[in-house]
Amino acid sequence: MHSDRQQTAHLQSTAEVTDMIRRVAQQDREAFGRLYEATAPKLMATVLRILKDRSWADDVMHDTYVKIWHKADQFDAKLSSPITWLAAIARHGAIDELRRHPARRESSGDEIDDIADSAPAAHDQIADHQTVKHLNHCIDQLEKDRQDMVRLAYLNGWSRDQLALHFDQPINTVKTWLHRALKQIKRCLEP
Amino acid sequence: MSERDDLEMLVAEFVLGTLPKEERESLQARRTREPEIEALIQQWETRLAGMLDAIEPVELGPDLLARIQRTIEQQQSAPEATNPTPDNVVSLRKQVARWRWSTAVASAAALVLVAVLATQPEPEPQTQSFVAVFQHNDEQPAFLLTVDLDSRQLNIQPVTAEPKQDKSYQLWIVAEGYGPNPRSVGVMSDNFTLDQAALREYDPETLRDATFGISLEPKGGSPTGQPTGPAIHGFLYPTAANETSGQQ
Numbered sequence: 001m002h003s004d005r006q007q008t009a010h011l012q013s014t015a016e017v018t019d020m021i022r023r024v025a026q027q028d029r030e031a032f033g034r035l036y037e038a039t040a041p042k043l044m045a046t047v048l049r050i051l052k053d054r055s056w057a058d059d060v061m062h063d064t065y066v067k068i069w070h071k072a073d074q075f076d077a078k079l080s081s082p083i084t085w086l087a088a089i090a091r092h093g094a095i096d097e098l099r100r101h102p103a104r105r106e107s108s109g110d111e112i113d114d115i116a117d118s119a120p121a122a123h124d125q126i127a128d129h130q131t132v133k134h135l136n137h138c139i140d141q142l143e144k145d146r147q148d149m150v151r152l153a154y155l156n157g158w159s160r161d162q163l164a165l166h167f168d169q170p171i172n173t174v175k176t177w178l179h180r181a182l183k184q185i186k187r188c189l190e191p
Numbered sequence: 192m193s194e195r196d197d198l199e200m201l202v203a204e205f206v207l208g209t210l211p212k213e214e215r216e217s218l219q220a221r222r223t224r225e226p227e228i229e230a231l232i233q234q235w236e237t238r239l240a241g242m243l244d245a246i247e248p249v250e251l252g253p254d255l256l257a258r259i260q261r262t263i264e265q266q267q268s269a270p271e272a273t274n275p276t277p278d279n280v281v282s283l284r285k286q287v288a289r290w291r292w293s294t295a296v297a298s299a300a301a302l303v304l305v306a307v308l309a310t311q312p313e314p315e316p317q318t319q320s321f322v323a324v325f326q327h328n329d330e331q332p333a334f335l336l337t338v339d340l341d342s343r344q345l346n347i348q349p350v351t352a353e354p355k356q357d358k359s360y361q362l363w364i365v366a367e368g369y370g371p372n373p374r375s376v377g378v379m380s381d382n383f384t385l386d387q388a389a390l391r392e393y394d395p396e397t398l399r400d401a402t403f404g405i406s407l408e409p410k411g412g413s414p415t416g417q418p419t420g421p422a423i424h425g426f427l428y429p430t431a432a433n434e435t436s437g438q439q
Contacts, residue, residue: 033256036259041248041249042248044251045246046243058252061251062259065256079229079234080236081237081240084237087240087243099212099215100212132241132244135239139242151242155246158208159209159211175209178207178209182200186238
């Protein structure tokens with residue numbers, strides 16, 4: 001079926017990306033170029049979603065791939081999938097930047113709409129189809145506000161302060177809600 | 192809450208991105224030292240990564256990969272900066288061959304080096320013209336230095352060099368009869384020009400055997416009279432003045 005084919009495609013690309021990272025760890029520049037072509041469009045989208053500014057995102061992407069070049073030998077396939085590992089470097093780079101220069105990002109009102117429309121995209125290879133479905137199912141079990149909080153934090157880089165302001169709650173309440181939501185997600189994902 | 196729970200939430204909020212800046216930085220420092228924290232972080236990354244599926248890939252700017260490669264290249268070749276090779280033209284070619292980046296953008300950058308070598312303006316048949324190539328290295332991008340030995344006119348051309356803020360490139364010469372230390376030829380202006388007559392005190396024979404160096408110095412040139420930044424070196428090679436090269 002359709003999802004089987006997606007799953008197969010995902011597994012193939014996971015093996016390919018793992019292989020590219022292994023080669024990059026051996027300073028293979030050609031593999032680095034291929035790794036970039038294969039993964040940068042997704043990582044750029046991730047960074048851009050958080051920073052909302054192309055040239056700022058370019059800078060973070062630059063630092064991300066320089067880091068990937070140097071840290072490729074630290075990738076451990078037993079601990080995470082390759083694309084998850086790569087995306088984490090990009091995402092945290094973007095969040096670090098945003099925390100350092102919060103004023104540089106213009107908050108826009110349509111971010112809520114962005115996350116509301118968060119149906120899984122068919123083309124993607126961050127995680128296999130079943131995993132994505134399972135996570136979305138678990139998030140959807142949360143109360144509506146907490147679903148939005150989790151997605152706004154993770155996808156758009158919102159801080160506790162921004163969440164508190166938007167949801168009109170004290171920061172400590174936001175923290176408590178987030179902790180409950182994360183625990184609930186973890187429990188829900190357990191086999 | 193147990194200590195284990197606290198740590199779990201610290202990590203989960205770090206991955207979610209909501210951990211306040213100071214706690215975030217301290218956890219990032221810890222993850223490099225404590226493998227159990229690194230493992231916990233990766234567990235949470237794996238749990239939440241599925242959310243990224245909602246993000247559609249975007250097209251990339253054409254220059255980004257080349258910029259990344261340039262940075263890596265500069266970092267990688269840093270140790271070579273203090274280790275000049277005796278034949279820079281040959282090693283330049285080797286270097287171009289070694290840097291077989293996979294994209295057309297980067298190849299184009301490498302080709303610029305070669306193309307400039309090949310399309311140097313033809314010298315007048317009678318003049319003795321020499322060219323020195325300065326390798327791409329560390330923070331010292333490639334230059335071409337052309338010297339007309341008869342008139343002792345020099346012409347410096349950046350190939351991949353870019354102006355650096357608050358820095359100046361300085362040209363040096365080590366020549367027989369002038370002691371073992373480099374002597375300053377001059378400090379380049381921001382658009383890489385240099386007094387064309389800066390070599391007039393050296394006779395053609397001396398220039399022919401001289402070694403040239405370019406170093407990156409504080410704005411206005413070296414404060415000590417000697418290169419303070421790592422220098423790159425070039426030797427003069429005759430251009431193919433005697434060959435006929437067809438109609439122009």
